[in-house]
Amino acid sequence: MLPYILRKLGVIIPTFFGVTLVAFVFIRLLPGDPVLLMAGERGMTEQRHAALMAEFGYDKPIIVQYGIYLKDLFSGDFGTSIITRQPVLKEFFTLFPATMELSMVAIFIAVAVGLPAGMIAATKRRSFFDHAVMTGALTGYSMPIFWWGLLLIIFFSGILGWTPVSGRISLLYYFEPVTGFMLIDTLLSGQSGAFRSALAHLILPAVVLATIPLAVIARQTRSAMLEVLSEDYVRTAKAKGLGPGRVIGMHALRNAMIPVITVIGLQVGVLFAGAILTETIFSWPGIGKWMVDSIFRRDYPSVQGGLLLIAGMVMIVNLVVDVLYGLINPRIRHTD
Amino acid sequence: MDEVLATQEIDLRPSGRIALLKDFWSYFSENKGAVAGLVFFIVIIIVAIFADFIAPHHPNQQFRDALLQPPFWQSGGDFRFILGTDAVGRDMLSRLIYGSRFSLFIGCIVVSISLVVGVILGMLAGYFRGKVDTFIMRIMDVVLAFPSLLLALVLVAILGPSLINAMIAIAIVQQPHYVRLTRAAVMSEMTKDYVTASRIIGVKTLRLMFVTVLPNCMAPLIVQAALSFSTAILDAAALGFLGMGAQPPAPEWGTMLAEAREFILRAWWVVTFPGVAILTTVLAINVMGDGLRDALDPKLKRS
Numbered sequence: 001m002l003p004y005i006l007r008k009l010g011v012i013i014p015t016f017f018g019v020t021l022v023a024f025v026f027i028r029l030l031p032g033d034p035v036l037l038m039a040g041e042r043g044m045t046e047q048r049h050a051a052l053m054a055e056f057g058y059d060k061p062i063i064v065q066y067g068i069y070l071k072d073l074f075s076g077d078f079g080t081s082i083i084t085r086q087p088v089l090k091e092f093f094t095l096f097p098a099t100m101e102l103s104m105v106a107i108f109i110a111v112a113v114g115l116p117a118g119m120i121a122a123t124k125r126r127s128f129f130d131h132a133v134m135t136g137a138l139t140g141y142s143m144p145i146f147w148w149g150l151l152l153i154i155f156f157s158g159i160l161g162w163t164p165v166s167g168r169i170s171l172l173y174y175f176e177p178v179t180g181f182m183l184i185d186t187l188l189s190g191q192s193g194a195f196r197s198a199l200a201h202l203i204l205p206a207v208v209l210a211t212i213p214l215a216v217i218a219r220q221t222r223s224a225m226l227e228v229l230s231e232d233y234v235r236t237a238k239a240k241g242l243g244p245g246r247v248i249g250m251h252a253l254r255n256a257m258i259p260v261i262t263v264i265g266l267q268v269g270v271l272f273a274g275a276i277l278t279e280t281i282f283s284w285p286g287i288g289k290w291m292v293d294s295i296f297r298r299d300y301p302s303v304q305g306g307l308l309l310i311a312g313m314v315m316i317v318n319l320v321v322d323v324l325y326g327l328i329n330p331r332i333r334h335t336d
Numbered sequence: 337m338d339e340v341l342a343t344q345e346i347d348l349r350p351s352g353r354i355a356l357l358k359d360f361w362s363y364f365s366e367n368k369g370a371v372a373g374l375v376f377f378i379v380i381i382i383v384a385i386f387a388d389f390i391a392p393h394h395p396n397q398q399f400r401d402a403l404l405q406p407p408f409w410q411s412g413g414d415f416r417f418i419l420g421t422d423a424v425g426r427d428m429l430s431r432l433i434y435g436s437r438f439s440l441f442i443g444c445i446v447v448s449i450s451l452v453v454g455v456i457l458g459m460l461a462g463y464f465r466g467k468v469d470t471f472i473m474r475i476m477d478v479v480l481a482f483p484s485l486l487l488a489l490v491l492v493a494i495l496g497p498s499l500i501n502a503m504i505a506i507a508i509v510q511q512p513h514y515v516r517l518t519r520a521a522v523m524s525e526m527t528k529d530y531v532t533a534s535r536i537i538g539v540k541t542l543r544l545m546f547v548t549v550l551p552n553c554m555a556p557l558i559v560q561a562a563l564s565f566s567t568a569i570l571d572a573a574a575l576g577f578l579g580m581g582a583q584p585p586a587p588e589w590g591t592m593l594a595e596a597r598e599f600i601l602r603a604w605w606v607v608t609f610p611g612v613a614i615l616t617t618v619l620a621i622n623v624m625g626d627g628l629r630d631a632l633d634p635k636l637k638r639s
Contacts, residue, residue: 011477018478029494138626142619144570146577147593147611150600154608158601273485277574291486292578295493307490311481 004326012319016312023308024069027300034058037300039082078309079301081294088305092287097180098168099279099286103271105183105202106209111264114214118221119256122229123248133218140215145274149208149281156204163200166283170197205282209274213267220263224256231255258329265321269314363631370627376620384436391430392418395587399425404603420605422596428605431587432613438588439569439617442503446568447561449507454514455557459545461515462522473519476512484509485574492580499582502575509571510564517560521553555632562625566618573614589614 030037035052036044044052053059057068072078078088114137121133157165164170168182175189183202186194228234229252237247275288283289287310294302365371383390393399399421406413407420407428419428461472479487491505525531526549534548575581576590584591589610596606 014474015477015481018474019481022478022482026490026494031494031496138622139615139619142566142570142615142622144573144577144590144593144611144614144618146574146590147607147614150593150597150607151611154600154604269483272483276483276485276489277577280578292489295489296579303490303493307482307486310483310486314483315481 001326005323008319008322012315016315019308019311019315020070020073021066023304023311024066026307027304028062030300037298038079073308078305081302082299083294083297083302088302089309091290091302092306092309095285095287095290097177098182098284099272099275099288101181101183102202102205102209102278102284102286103268103275105206106271106274107213107264107267109206109210110213110217110267113210114217115221115260118218119225119248119253121218122222122225123244125226130222133222137215137218140211141219143211143215145208145211146277146281148211149204149278152204152208153281163204164197168198168201168285169194170201173197205278205284208281209271209278212270212274213264216263216267216270217260221256221260224259225252228252228256258325261328262321262325265318265325268317268321272310272314360631364627367627367630369623370630373620373623373627376616377624380436380617380620381440383433384440387433387437391427391433392416393427393430395431395434396426396585397430399427401425404599404606406603407605419609420603422592422606423599423603426585428609431592432589432609435587435589435592435610435613436617438499438582438586439572439614442499442506442572443565443568443621445503446507446510446572447565449504450510450514450564451557451561453507454511455518455550457511458515458518459522459550462519462526463541463545463549465523469519472515476515479509479512482509485571488571488575489578489580492575497580497583499572499586499588502572502581503568505575506568506571510567513560513564514557517556518553521556522549525549525552558632559625559629562621562628566621566625569614569618569621 027034027037035049035056035058038056039052041048057065060068076089078092080087081091084091117133117137121130124130153165156163169186173186173189173191173194175185175191175194178185178188182198183195186198229248234247234251237251242250272288275286276292277288278284279286279289280292287306291303291306291310293299294306399417402417402421403425404423405417405421405425408415408418410420413420417427417429419432421427422431457472457476461469482490488502488505488509491508492501495501495504531544531549534544539548572581573588573590573593576588577594579594582588582591584595592610593607596603596610600607
């Protein structure tokens with residue numbers, strides 16, 4: 001197992017340095033004076049400009065600048081936001097739980113609906129249900145989720161008036177964040193109605209964010225199941241006289257799960273991309289909306305830091321998925 | 337050398353090609369959904385080409401007497417504006433019709449750029465292996481480490497928001513998939529006897545790469561091109577929606593949605609129709625792509 005993990009790390013570490021290089025180069029590729037971009041001050045005097053130039057290290061050779069940038073990163077300095085004057089790292093981790101909560105609920109919905117749907121479709125192949133699931137999955141996969149979000153708002157918030165249009169919780173409730181997860185914090189606070197409010201705010205964005213992973217998981221589960229159901233050991237199990245519940249539950253499902261788990265892991269990057277759109281539509285105060293806002297406010301240090309932190313997160317999650325995958329499936333661990 | 341070329345040419349003679357196409361079509365047409373997708377896609381192409389004749393109005397002409405007029409079947413609507421008008425009195429139907437041009441254009445350009453560059457890089461990596469391979473693949477790993485839409489957004493922030501820059505950004509983001517596919521296909525082809533034989537008789541590197549090996553790697557690339565055509569349309573619409581793609585008053589579907597957002601609870605039609613246009617186009621291409629995959633690559637066939 002250890003050589004396998006080391007091999008994965010051997011790929012991930014150079015990639016991480018590549019990512020830092022992209023983030024580093026990003027600021028320098030932007031049109032305009034980098035000092036003005038990074039400081040975000042107006043009407044700067046020449047002395048101030050020169051002082052900042054030295055402070056940011058822009059007067060040094062580019063290699064040295066990159067060295068300084070890396071040194072800062074490893075001491076936890078991801079830059080300072082131009083707008084809020086807060087360290088980018090702090091901003092990121094204040095907003096991160098919101099995105100995390102949304103993504104986790106979304107992936108829960110995607111798995112809870114997609115997995116059984118794909119399984120049933122596979123066992124009842126060519127039935128009406130199968131066709132319905134496959135059509136639905138293909139539609140979900142082709143969905144422009146920003147439009148899907150707007151449609152849900154029109155229907156559930158506009159026509160039915162069931163759910164609020166934006167935010168994480170009604171302004172009526174206030175409490176100190178404990179976990180940063182609204183659903184848990186509202187329960188801990190003990191205020192009546194707070195949990196309901198948080199849930200009502202969460203449900204539409206979570207459904208929107210779940211759409212594409214759900215479609216992918218349903219399709220993948222179905223095709224993995226179909227493949228396994230045609231294997232010899234399934235025929236043997238049937239021939240032994242095992243009931244369909246045991247054949248599917250015990251023999252088929254376990255083996256079909258392996259590719260499905262990989263696909264679920266791969267959805268993390270998709271979720272982040274989806275979070276950018278979903279959070280923008282529902283004004284959900286998370287990382288995705290923060291990135292879009294930072295780009296529009298020209299808060300480039302935040303964009304630079306966020307870019308690196310998000311890519312870092314995705315890489316770590318992918319590494320964990322790879323390791324888990326190797327644990328479940330020895331064939332992967334020992335090849336390549 | 338002449339002999340090898342001669343045998344190759346036998347395979348590619350018209351009769352061979354037609355037989356291949358027939359074979360392909362018999363597989364493809366088995367899939368009714370894929371054929372429907374193809375038909376719909378052709379209709380969109382026709383609509384885009386003849387937009388000037390089909391559209392009832394100019395896409396940017398503002399009818400001041402008909403702001404936010406509903407579609408004809410609702411009270412207050414009339415046949416002058418079949419799908420209603422937007423907030424500044426432009427005909428929705430005409431804008432949607434002209435919008436198809438943007439989507440097809442985006443799809444074509446993005447797929448062309450990422451296919452050509454991706455094939456070249458993948459070919460170099462798979463053919464030369466070693467340092468070249470490591471260098472190219474590490475760069476691709478870096479690109480893949482970022483969520484695609486985020487990287488595209490940041491690239492547009494650097495280049496400046498416009499349709500062209502959005503297309504470049506999306507092409508860069510889609511690049512790695514073509515590189516990986518080409519590399520894998522080239523690596524498996526390189527071990528085959530015909531490549532060794534061509535080498536021995538002295539076929540030059542470039543010719544070996546692009547004339548001998550590449551045609552045998554096309555199947556997965558064609559499937560990827562179809563699927564990334566639809567992703568390109570979706571991503572460009574998303575960038576347009578975020579204000580980072582085509583700029584108003586261009587009737588690009590995503591940009592139209594962005595303009596319609598504030599009227600979402602007052603005028604459902606300005607929000608609904610552009611999305612329906614994006615969804616049906618993308619869906620048609622994806623269904624078609626699935627059919628292509630099954631027809632071109634029976635190994636991947638997902639019964």
